[in-house]
Amino acid sequence: MTDGFTIRSIEAYCYRYPLAAPVVTSFGRMLNRPAVFVRAVDEDGVEGWGEAWSNFPAPGAEHRARLVNEVLAPGLVGLKFDGPVHAFEALTKGTEVLALQCGEPGPFAQAISGIDLALWDLSARRRRLPLWRLLGGQSNKIKVYASGINPDGAAQTAEAALERGHRALKLKVGFGPETDLANLTALRRIVSAGMLACDANQGWSVTQAIEMLPRLAEFDLRWLEEPIRADRPREEWRRVRLLAKMPIAAGENISSLEAFEDVLAEDILGVVQPDIGKWGGLSVCTPLARDIRTSSKTFCPHYLGGGLGLLASAHLLAGVGGDGWLEVDVNDNPLRDLYCGPVLNVRDGMVELDQEPGLGITPDLSRIERYRSI
Template sequence: MTDSFSIRSIEAFCYRYPLATPVVTSFGKMPNRPAVFIRVVDEDGVEGWGETWSNFPAPGAEHRARLVNEVLAPGLVGRKLESPAQAFQTLTSGTEVLALQCGEPGPFAQAISGIDLALWDLFARRRRLPLWRLLGGQSSRIKVYASGINPGGAAQTAEAVLKRGHVALKLKIGFGAETDLVNLAALRAIVGAGMLAADANQGWSVDQALTMLPRLAEFDLRWLEEPIRVDRPRDEWRRLRESAKMPIAAGENISSVAGFREVLAEEVLGVVQPDIAKWGGLSACAELACDILKSGKTFCPHYLGGGIGLLGSAHLLAGIGGDGWLEVDANDNPLRDLFCGAVADVTDGTIILGEEPGLGFTPDLSGIADYRSL
């Protein structure tokens, strides 16, 4: 096959899995788990799969699926492409004014990111290479950590994920000092000397964060994630860095090249966490991940969604390398577990990707037909 290819079809499929126990953050709850999976097929019948971030707001998944099917797909179907990056640029530049007009740069970026991941999967399959090798990877083994640990039942969740092969944990905090500190103490005892991180989900003011920092120091946190709002002035972030005994992490809510360049040029963040399904896809985030490592910071891809995007994030981490961890949500979600391929098999805190082309996994959506919402 030649490197150039034409797109025959692009289709987004939207699903919702109801939860018995909502996923809780400092800013709200998720009563169900959405997923928007995207299939791209080329002129030769080769297909690729991607996923679009769609967690918020509650009805956002169906909206993003319609953006893919009704707005973005017509711009690529029938077009001959040389690379996924070409399609990414075509879609991004071609919808900039429309995104501004409707005030929705985020949903457009997320929908484009999902298409981009599907095109990279397709591109790697055409090359007959696993995606992690196409991205330049030397080893298919990567470290993972269990995230999304809610304040309620945190210890029980932690014990359960350790039984599933995890040795590193991240707790959601921002629910009051008493709750946060009790849960952190319990998780530190459970994980022993293993990796423990905490995520405040932008839940504090700078003064609240400064008050909490000394109390968090005793838990030997690998990082403290998004202690304040991402859009707060940089001097507030610098004040936190000066007082923190642990690295500060952020990145999932940075959505521009300029935004990432700013944080890479300063010493505030020690851990940088772009989300390939939320902004940039692989076309932007693969280069960005290299820049993160060159800046001396730790690259840890953010992810909280279905299995295809999680698997793509694993391939990115393996492809770029470094000493970072892949985020694996600990909460119940068959839309993740049935479609994440090798990521489902965690042993001693690591997973190993295979040598199959592309993502190494072709989803069979028939098993989740009952959850389809669009």
């Protein structure tokens, strides 16, 4: 088959899985786990699957699904594209004014990203290549870390993750020094000399972050993620970096090439974490990930959603290579576990991707029909 394709259909499916225990961050709680899966089919009947970021706000997932189904998909059906990048550029440029008019560049970028991931999966299937190899990968093995470890029951969650094969952990902080330091002490004891990172989710002021840095230094952290708000002046980020004894990480809330170019040109972030379901898809984030690597920073894809986006993130990391880790949420979520393929099988801190075309799976959505909201 040729690289080009004509789109027959694109459809988004929205799901919500109710949680017994909320997922907690420094800025709020998730009472359920949403997922917006996207299916694209071309005129030859080849299909591809993607996922749009939809965690916040609470009703956001249904909105992203409607953007795909009612706004974006009708403008693509019947059109021929040379490849996913061509479609991504057409969608982005074609909706720029509309996104500005309604004040929603974020939701549009997320919906477009979900379509983009589906078209990359479709393209890899057309080429009969695993997606990681289409993206230039030489090895199908990647490192992973257990993420989403809440302040309540952190030690138990971490121990369970290690039993499932993880060797690296990331703790959520920003809940007060006493709670944060007690949890870090417990996790450092559990993971011993292995990788331990923490994520403040933009929860501190620059003053609070600077006050915490000496107290964090004793834990030999692989990185400190988003200690302050993503939109704070670069000088504040620079102050934190100069006083930090560990690398600083961020990227999930950066949403322009210009902003990433600034990040790569300066010595503030040591770990850069774009989210392919939130902005840029694979069309933008694949070359960006290569730039991150050549800038001598560590590329670690951010992801905290359903299984299809997680699996695509794994293929991206394998595709570009490097010493980064894939983020794997360890909270209860069948919308992730049923559709992340081999990422569910962590062995000694590693995951081995399949050799099957595309993402390597065709999701059976009938298994989660009871959670469907659109």
